[in-house]
Amino acid sequence: MSLFDIIGPVMIGPSSSHTAGAAKIGFLAQSVLGKPFKKVHITLFNSFAETGLGHGTDKAIIGGILGFRMDDERIPRSFELAREQGIQIEFSCEKDSKKHPNEVCIEFYSEAEALLLTISGQSIGGGAAKIVEINGTPVWFGGMHDILIIQYKDVPGMVGFFGEVLGDHHINIAYLDISRDAVTEKALAVLKLDQYCPENVTDIIRKNIHILDVISIRRLSDQYSNT
Amino acid sequence: MTNIPIPNRIRIQNLHDVRMQMKKFDIQDLAEFFLLYESKNQEIEPAVLLSKMDYHLQVMQESIIKGLQKPNVTSSGLINGGADHMKQLLQHNQSLVGPLFSKVIMNTLAVSELNACMGRIVASPTAGSAGVLPGALLTITQHKQIPREKVVRSLFVAGGMGEMISLNASLSGASHGCQAENGSASAITAAALLYCMDQDFDCIESGSAFALKNLLGLVCDPVAGLVEVPCVKRNVIASVNAIACAEMALSGIRTVIPFDEVVKAMDLIGKDMPSSLRETSLGGLAVCPAAKMVSNQKRS
Known part of the structure; x- marks a missing residue:
């Protein structure tokens, strides 16, 4: 604390x-x-x-x-x-x-x-x-970490795909949660990152045809801090 | 004296550990220790932390000014211009004890009422007890003309003492009753006041222990579940208590029960406290007929 x-x-x-x-x-x-x-x-x-x-x-x-x-x-x-x-x-x-x-x-x-x-x-x-x-x-x-939320079609290799894109841009993943809905065959990944994922990187991820949505959120301390 | 290097992380469990570590690293000043503690553990430069705390002090000062601009009235009507009444009393020289005492009460009410009216405050340690530090510390240090830099540093002492309570008991009314909110606010305020008066570790510990002891057992029984009655006026007792306890410590009176043991006692009392007296509004003042009338009005 x-x-x-x-x-x-x-x-x-x-x-x-x-x-x-x-x-x-x-x-x-x-x-x-x-x-x-x-x-x-x-x-x-x-x-x-x-x-x-x-x-x-x-x-x-x-x-x-x-x-x-x-x-x-x-x-x-x-x-x-x-x-x-x-x-x-x-x-x-x-x-x-x-x-x-x-x-x-x-x-x-x-x-x-x-x-x-x-x-x-x-x-x-x-x-x-x-x-x-x-x-x-x-x-x-x-809001403690920079967050990347990726929604995608549940096909093999997607984690490898966005993991590599982030790695290429020196963005480290601290935590990764994945879940999928068997009915819609959509998966959701919530990534806690050590760095904010900028727009040029989310654009690259979005270009993959299996990607449905990408949301990048800055850690709250950056927006909430007073100094 | 050999200089022992300070590690990258400072681990402390209680105030006794603080005393030992200060000895070990040859640190004389309690604010300096807590500043270093925060700097090491959060990996932020002390200068940045000081400027952030300076901003928090500024918000506290603004909250007094805003709380006195006009009579504060909440939508429930339970808070109805108490600070403004105190302002009138002061202006008409009708103070019972003296203007400084009345000013402490007025400023504490101002911030606590501003909080109830959805104004901007510094939760210290909680929003419900936000009037105590500004009301007592800022009023007295202004009167004593303590330099701003010193007051900023004293807030690290207050924060550090609060951390010791948080680690060993609680700062939450829902968990440990009002003793954990206004009791803790009072204890950390007494410590900050004594730091501003250039007192040593023993004196600060005693004043802070007195303040917490005096409010042990205080329950959290908010009328209609609102942070209004009795919370706002309990800020005043915590604030006045902090000053009285700092004054006793200043005179040389020392605590029989060490601060850490008082905190432990508070923890045990909190754990013995029935849930009806821990912010649920199912006991105490909250179930008085007059209080229930307010709750029913709110629902209809």
Whole structure:
């Protein structure tokens, strides 16, 4: 633990788990989406649902989705600012003992009401948060590393392919998680990297015909740090 | 004196380890030790860390100013301009003890209320106890004209003491009750105050131990689950307690129970605490008839 977790973080109140962590989940979610959207449906679970509104959990998540950091003073006005951008917001609350006490599921929709992304996150205390599910696939990352998310057709040799591209560009893989959906035959790889994967490299990966989507996300400390 | 090289990682379990390591590496200054600890373990240059902490100090100062700009009112109505009332009291010279004491209370309320109103604060150690360090440390060091650089360094002492509590007990109300939030805030504030008054290790340890001892057993029972009642005013007791304990240590009074043992006691008390008194709003003040009325209004 860093001493700046004790004297910090700098955040919008009133609660590190219900406000700061919630904002961080929203921020991570919009980084994963990485494209414009017109509607979000947000499902709050358990403690997020019970005491979330009094802690501004709703405002914090929307603020995060708009790309605000957890210390951004626009968070209290996030609903108004989302409306100005023409973004429609829906909320629902659920109890589910199988889920984390502070969990949220966010669905992003396009203008044509097409579902773009379903993503779930957990606020795990002290302003820390993790993304735990993307489009039904379990994942686990919280912004400590640079992230590369690759969706591809589940054919042999794909890991070798993108592993080699990254290696050629001196990008080291710290952790790698792979899962696949047998029905759709789509696989999802979540790579935690030691360096950010720049656009020219993601472009090379995208050129492979089996690659369906590539998302590169910078580590949060780079975007969240104050100095 | 032979210089023992400082390793790439500094491992400490408690304040006793800090004392031993400071001796071993011949470091006199507690802030210097924690700065080195952070620098080694996070692999960041001390100058960068100092500038980051300076920024956190700046946010604390701004949070006092913003918390005093207008009466702070939350949407629940439970917080309704307490800091502003204190401002009026001060302006009309009606302070019971003296303006400095009233100012500590006012500034603590200002930051804690700002937090409740979704303002920008430094969680130190938590958002719910964010008023304590600014309210006590910043008010007193400004009055004593302590140089800013020293106050920044004292925040490393506060952070280090908080780390010792975090390693051996908890800083979370949901886990160990309010003693872990406002109790810890009070203990780390007393330590920072004594560091600013150029006190030695023993004095800092005693003041910090007093502050934590005085708030042992404090439960977390927020009305309607909000960080408002009684949290905001408990920031004031933690802040005033930090100053009283620093003053006792300054006078030469020393703690019978070492800091590490007080932390251990806090841990055991937290583990004995029923869950109804750990942020669940199922006990304590949260279930008083008046509190339940607020909860029901919130739901409807």
